[in-house]
Amino acid sequence: MNKAITDGLVLMPPPFSAGLNLWSRGDGTPGSAAWQGQPNAALVSNDQDFAGCLELQKLEATQKLRSFAQTPIQPGLYLRVTARVKAVSGNLPAVRIAAWAGDVAGQNLAALAQTGPSVPLTAYGEVVTVSAIISPAARTGVDMAWTTEAVYAHIGLDLTGANGGVVRIDDLVVEDVTGLFIRKLMDWVDVRDYGALGNGATNDAAAFLAADADAQGRAILVPSGLFRLNSDVTINSRIRFEGTVSMPANRRLILTRNFDLDTYGQAFGTEIEGFRRALQALFYFTDHVTLDLSGRRVELTEPIDVAAVAGLTTFNNRRVLRNGQLVAVAGPAWTTEDFTSTATYAPANNLTLTGVANVANIPVGSLVIGTGVGREVYVRARNVAAGTITLSQPLWGATGTRPYTFRRFKYMLDFSGFDLLSRFELEDIEFNCQGLCSGVLLANSGSTARFLSCTLNRPLDRGISSPGLGCQGMFVDMCQFLSNESALPAQSRTSIALNVNANDVKLRNNRVVRFAHFAIVNGTGHLVHANHFFQGDDEPAGIRRAGLVFTQTNVSTVVTGNYIDNCFIEWGNEHDSEPQWNGEFSFGGLNIVGNVFIASSTTSAFRWVVIKPYGTGHYLNGFSLVSNSFRVFNATIDRVEMLDTSLATLDFMQSRNVRVEGNSFNNVAQGIQNPLIVSHSQNTVADTWTIDSDGFVPFGGRIRMVEAVQPEGTILNGANAARYVFPNALPGTGAQGNQAQLRWGEAMKGKAVVKMRMDLPS
Known part of the structure; x- marks a missing residue:
């Protein structure tokens, strides 16, 4: 940078x-005395050191030499004034650069420094260079x-010190040296100034670190080239x-002040490699707990193995990936792989398959499919040397050796x-799988993963x-699950939104829209709230499938405020290696409260709540x-509700704490209730009145208790005489045990309101 140019x-x-008339003995201002x-002033043309020079004898305490010419001063301009001087005879003075500072009105700015450093002349004939830099900065x-x-x-310039000496002064030089200050003027430093070559081969890591150490608040510029970084x-x-930069896969670039996808994409040349490297850095100290994808779309041609990218197998600190879209691009890396092998299963070791043929070929995270295997059982780990596989859930009916x-x-x-x-969180991320692949496979263990607005x-x-x-402890909040199988009949779908x-x-x-299932859920203590999951299709009299599937008997779970649309809740124990009851907690702890259930264009056999025991x-x-609220359209x-007895039934002689009440039924032929209140009219006298539940008992259960009997009006005997007696109650009568008897001790007729139950309180 040179403003003279x-x-x-x-x-x-x-x-x-x-001409010395162009040089002032004063401040250089118009009207000041000239030389x-x-x-005591003369021009010398034959000096051996100077082509032409001014010879002065010092006669004043501060002897001034100033140009009448006005040298411009501008913001951002740095001027170096240089004088070459030598003593010829007499006393040896000192020399300093000097300049008179003028404002726009031609007035001297007296408060400003108007002299440079003083340099003494110490020998005759020795050429001394004196300089000073002037700038508004x-x-x-x-x-x-x-x-x-x-x-x-x-x-x-000024001559100071002892008088009487004679000096010779070469022509003064004024240079624009702004270029010397460019590095300090700019808000960046260039890694090349610290030795970076950018040839793609030489390790430039030390130069990057040196530039960072010297930046002191300025930015770092990585100019054109490929800069190899062989270390973190x-x-x-x-x-x-x-x-751009290149690095070994196990080395990290951590950008603490530009931790976003844009910068990493620029650094590594592509968004996908930038995404990998930024994700890698997220797991290390970066002054950030969040990687912002800057609202950008990242195209993936293959799965991202996050543990391999991070170089870690354990991480327990909060990290967040947010604000962007991941898009699958067609390619062979998305192809689902199937492996077939024989193995042996024993309920006594209910999370292990032993004697697994070709176990080394079976990837961790594989879905296990076979006779007696429940839904969503995965390979959690494998031991190649022992030939074993660790399962995510037990198998309900797979004892022995089978494929x-x-x-x-x-x-x-x-x-x-x-x-x-x-504590890994995904927030506001769209996984656009495009029917090519699946979304997210969680870690082997850990807590409080969180999906928010994904x-x-x-x-x-x-x-x-x-x-x-x-x-x-996973959170899945305000997310959308959009099926790739929306056009298929419900019974033909295979995709599942999630499992637990x-x-x-x-x-x-x-x-959640038109999956085979919304969620396959094991474990306890879940909250399922305010979701809308619908799984209907355009088929007339269409078959419907489960939306929520609970796979253990005691779930301690609340399902509340949901919109359950053309699908049902299934409750079984398919993840139990000994599915028959063995003294454990049986089917309990499920509270289905305040939901909206609808169905449309389905068969009369459809049910919204299905219990399916896998053992007796x-x-x-x-x-x-x-x-x-239960409502059917068209x-x-x-x-x-229904009890699926295809494998086993329930023992209704042991039912306890069943509460079914306050529900509404529209286009449902038979409502259900427990406790059940029946108004019974006995028009002919009888010693025993049979009170029928008329199908109101949930799941086809039996009556275990008559909780109350209240005669309504007068109870009459055969002679139409009023009788004031109270009957004995006998629950669980009839072929199905779904009736109760009132025994009066004599033949009676009249009307009674009976409250009876399919359960007993604990």
């Missing part, structure tokens, strides 16, 4: 040979730091990339390489899968179906 500024004062004709290296009020200068590099300054299929879906983000990952768009097989206990193996999961305010001896022990169904 770029702006045409005239900086140099005239040479002495042009022309002074007896008060920066290191500026000798006369003026202000922007100064617009011009009269440049020159942490940059604590702002950074801008014109060129299994191990199906490995491909997920956009695969966390299964983590043995433990807790969209799982058209997953091929699964939205969110848990292959182990990485779903403990551990406890305390919150599924809230989600919208189980019973209801704490179940609530309260204040729900059809009528028989009833809202």
Whole structure:
């Protein structure tokens, strides 16, 4: 940068040979005395050191030499004034650069420094160079730091010290040295100034670190080129990339002041590699707990193995990935893989398959398929040396040796390489699977994973899968799950929005569209609230499938405020290696409260609540179906609930704490209620009145208790005489045990209101 060139500024004062009338003995201002004709001043043309020079004899305490010419001063302009001087005879004086500072009105700015450093002359004939830098900027290296009020200068020098000596002065030189200050003027430093080569081969890591250390609040510029970094590099300054970097896969670039997808994409040349590297850095100290994708779309051609990218298998600190879209791009890396192998299963070791043929070929995270295997059982770990596989859930009916299929879906983000990952959050991310792949595979274990305002768009097989206990305490809030199978009949769909193996999961305010199932849920302590999940189709008299599937008997779960649309809640124990009752908690702890259930264009056999025991001896022990609304459009169904006895039934002689009340039924032929209030009219006298539940008892249960009998009006005997007696009650009569008898001790007729129950209180 040189304003004498770029702006045409005239900086140099005239040479002495042009005439001493151009040089002032004072401040250089108009009217001040000139050196022309002074007896102690002469031009010398034949000096051996100077081509032409001014010879002065010092006669004043401060002898001034100033140019009458006005040298311009501008903001951003740095001027170096240089004089070459030598002593010829007499006393040896000192020399300093000096300049008179003038403002726009031509007045001297007396408060400004108007002299430079003083340099003594110590020997005769020795050429001494004296210089000073003038600028309106008060920066290191500026000798006369003026202000922007100064617009011009009269440049020159002063002789100070002892009088009588004779000196010779070469023509003064004024240079634009702004270029020397560019590095300090700019708000960036260039890594090339610290030794970076950018040739793609030489390790430039040390240069990057040196630039960062020297930046001191300025940004770092990485110019065009490919800069190889062979070690971990942490940059604590702002950074801008014109060129790119390359690194070994196990080395990290941590940008603490530009931790976003845009910068990493620029650094590594592509958004996908930038995403990988930024995700890698997220797991290390970066002054950030959040990686912002800047609202950008990242195209993935293959699954991201997050543990491999991070170089970790355990992580327990909060990290957040947010604000962007991941899009699957067609390619072979998304192809689902199937592996078939024989293995042996024993209920006594209910999470292990032994004697697994070709176990080394079976990937962790594979879905296990086979006879006697429940839904959403995954390979949690494998031991190649022992030939064993650890399962995410027990198998309900697979004792012995048999073939299994191990199906490995491909997920956009695969966390299964983590043995433990807790508090990882995905916020406002769209997983646009485009029918090519699945969404997210969770870690083997960990707690409080969180999905907030995410969209799982058209997953091929699964939205969110848990292959182990990485779903403990998981939050799935305000997310959308949009099926890739919307056009298929419900019974033909295979995709599942999510599954749960551990406890305390919150599924809230989600919208789930036309999957085979919304959620396959094991564990206890769950909250399922305010979701809308619908699984209908356009088929006349269409078949419907389960939306929520609970896979253990005692769930301690609340399902409340949901919109359950053309699907049902299924409750079984398919993840139990000994599914018959063995003294454990049986079917209990499920509270279905305040939901809206609808169905349309379905068959009369459709049910919204289905219990399916996988073994004998189980019973209801704490179940609530309260204040729900059931409504059918374009059809009528028989009833809202069902006991699936295809494998086993329930022991209704042990039912306890069943509460079914306050529900509304529209286009449902038979409502249900427990406790059940029946108004019985006995028109002919009888010693025993039979009170029929008329199908109101839930799940086809039997009457276990007559809680109250209230005669309505007068009870009469055969002679029509009023009788004031109270009957004995006998519950559980009739072929199905769904009747009760009132025994009066004599033949009676009349009317009674009877409150009876299918359960006993605990």
